[in-house]
Amino acid sequence: MQYLGVITGLLREADCLRIFPVDQRPLIRSVGADTLRARDAAKELLLQGCRGLLSFGLAGGIAPTLTAGDLIIPKDVITTDGRRFVPDAAWLNGLQDKLAKGIDINVSSLAGSNCAVTTVAAKRALRESTGAVAVDMESHAVADLASASGVPFLVVRAVADAYDRTVPGWIVNKGVDENGQIRPLPLLAALASRPYTLPALIVLAGDSRKAFATLRRVALLAGPGFGFG
DSSP states (O other): OTTEEEEESSHHHHHTTTTSOGGGOOEEEEOSSOHHHHHHHHHHHHHTTOSEEEEEEEEEEOSTTOOTTOEEOOSOEEOTTSOEEOOOHHHHHHHHHHHTTTOOOBOSOEEEOSSOOOSHHHHHHHHHHHOOSEEESSHHHHHHHHHHHTOOEEEEEEEEEOTTOOOOHHHHHHHBOTTSOBOHHHHHHHHHTOGGGHHHHHHHHHHHHHHHHHHHHHHHHHTTTTTOO
């Protein structure tokens, strides 16, 4: 399935695709929730012969219509400078057909951000300026590079934090390395100095479990090609 390239922020997102046999998996790159690295990874995948790019993983909800675990396969992706990129229609329809009887899909707009959108106020502002329902840090870079290269792209994202959840900034800054691997020791050290954040983190962890369950279900229903081609 090497004609499909997949970009994730976290290795744990990529692990959702390990249900596929090794010889059937798409090529996967995890970029550590970094916009520039997402673009570079997308370019690398194209150089390796991939003919379609999929941005796959978690997103932050910025509209009250979405809750943790909801699935977004957006009709368009909005960049930080207001450009909109539209996924390949045939691919989008093909994946929707595969998922139609097993999971609900939200096809509203997805916003891109070059930095983590972690506060309720920042989420509200992004919602008002874009009309999007969710945000991530990789999809807009993938969409931009794919469009510039003339190859189809698609986005599959599950909501990990709803619009009314605040994500402590130190989780983003200290918790993930450049390859998308969780860094437990820095996280524990940061938590030790902020024990009052533990209840909120427990809630966020539960929400993340719902999102990862959605991603695994999508992979199971979609198969290794995700409806591409």
